[in-house]
Amino acid sequence: MVPLLEAVTAPHGPDRYLEMLNPMWSLREVRAKIIDVRQTARGSVTLALRPNGNWRGFRAGQHVAFTIEIDGVRRTRCYSLACSVYCPDGLLELTVAAEPEGVVSGHLHSDAGPGAMVRLSQAQGGFTLPDDRPEHILLISGGSGITPVMSMLRTLCDDGFCATDRAGRVTFLHYARSADHVAYRDELAVLAAEHPGLRLLRAYTRGSGGELAGRFEPTHLPSLGSDAAAWVCGPAGLVDAVRALWDCTGISVPLQTEQFTAPAAALPADDGEPYGEVRFTHSGRRVANTGATLLEQAETAGMNPQFGCRMGICLTCTSRKTTGSVRHLHTGELSTEPDSEIQICSTVPVGDVAVDL
């Protein structure tokens, strides 16, 4: 049936016709409908999504590439799933922090409503719990880094992992600005009350009332026995601090980390000297940004990317910029969007840039 559908709908493919009937219909793509949007803590919004039948499930701690159309333009961001892997109502949950000047997070906070259709990748990422669980699980998170460890905690609770004090133990160490900034504050309290094996440690960097205070320091850690493992997710500062402690004190407990990169900051007008580093991720080459076009810098680095007109019209040199900002030579336009296609013959890097070449 599918090959026949493919043949009669060539060259566009069945999805391009199915979606005309119902935007959720697709043979392969995961699409989801936003069922609910709720403000859950200061600066966080929680989405409930119902995926179509192409969703293949996930492991606690994994993330999805989430694509939403804003003013007709598709924007993609990676968000961790926060729900238990058993998601009883079949709904997926994402909690998104508002970034200053964040196009997508800003839209989700102020404009998105139930009923909108979004696109999802299948779940991805290796920041997950093993099937064979250690006796003591330490989950550390900062800010919106709470989402993947929340998924782990909910999954563990659903499993009955820390249901009694004789079963497994979970220590949930979370850093936030204040109690108001903790997404899942009430649910965490309920879970802790119901699960004797769960210990909550909340540290507020700018407020009082937590079990701990200030930023991460070694004394915040509980004592870890021989059968323990730790997961940490949060901003680079927290993840680096935890990893550094592990590295210098030689803690033998396995540690898995995940950090989110801050979105590209707004950049000043391009009047200064070129700075930063250009990374060609496919070939693994790195060069100091000379301010020349990406194509010229790639050629100077001994690479041989495809090109045609060398003036930005024929698109032969189109490549994927994964991170960083580039400025268009003719228009001066700045492109800061991650994972976007650019013409390397007519764009120059502004600061650190990674291109898939």
Place this chain on the structure above:
Amino acid sequence: MPPNAPALTPEQCEAFGAEMDALRQRIVSDLGAEDAEYIRQVVRVQRALEVTGRGLLFAGFLPPVWLGGVAALSLSKILDNMEIGHNVLHGQYDWLRDEALNSQTFEMDIVAPAELWKRSHNFGHHTYTNIVGKDRDIGYWILRLTPEQRWSPYYLGNPVYAALLSVIFQWGVMLHDLEAERVLSGEKGWDEVSSDAKKMAAKSLRQVGKDYVLFPALTGPLAPLTFAGNASANLIRNLWGFSIIFCGHFPDDVVTFTEEEAANESRGQWYVRQLLGSANITGSKLFHLLSGNLSHQIEHHLFPDIPARRYSQIAEEVRDTCRRYGLPYNTGPLHRQLGSVARKLVRLALPGGGPGGKHTETPATKNQAA
């Protein structure tokens, strides 16, 4: 610049280029939701026409239904190739980040594979527009369309070749991308040819399979009628595409360039060459839509990657700027531009050039002389 082109000083050329850059910038920074909605709406109309056309042919034993099916399918193919396909493959909608409208992933309902089409069209034709010997679209190596092409007795068949090409235009476009002349000159190796040929075979088999095997078979006893209907739709699209495209660069007064004339040109000179090498067609909104806005060939060649719906919005301003610089702006109704191309095809079948000798005299040269 060729002798029949208006003589701008290098400073004037740069000033003209700067104005074009500024105009481009204004449009690019204004792109948004309306452009997105527009192209998605055109796609919805095209898909609806396609489904309607295919559907009607299931009742094709009734002559009016058959005609309606062919009409809907022809319009679908015309919209798909012109306003959607050609423009999407120029990257006009890449900024939407929608893979269904992205120049790197889109395929047109035509036998030529997008990858090869982009190579010869976006790169070859749009970079070297109207440079004799470099723009492979001048006559497609079959026709004589400028007196600069040396005459040989072969060209006596010029009008006949053009008529035949218009009938099989989609196949002509595909084979054009094989770059036969580069193969003969040894510039293009056989491994490259065989890789291109494989892509062409794959795409054209899918297209032929769909139009001439699968859909006829699905209509059972009506197979011959469906076959004829699909062939008619492809033919109508071929004739239409050929007519629009030939009016873009081949009417009289469009300027061609030698390699020397276009060597080391500045950005301003590049803009001037695009302008002098293109011609517009006047018409209604519907006509512009069905031509994929290639009726605004001049604006398209100045700004090939700006969404085509914008061309009509800036046409007046472009024309005005040309007037200020004493540059010609070639435009006219379809019958006049097409008639001009037809007369040229006949005239250039014979040795020599146009009525004015080697170069036809343009209004611009007259202005200058005056």
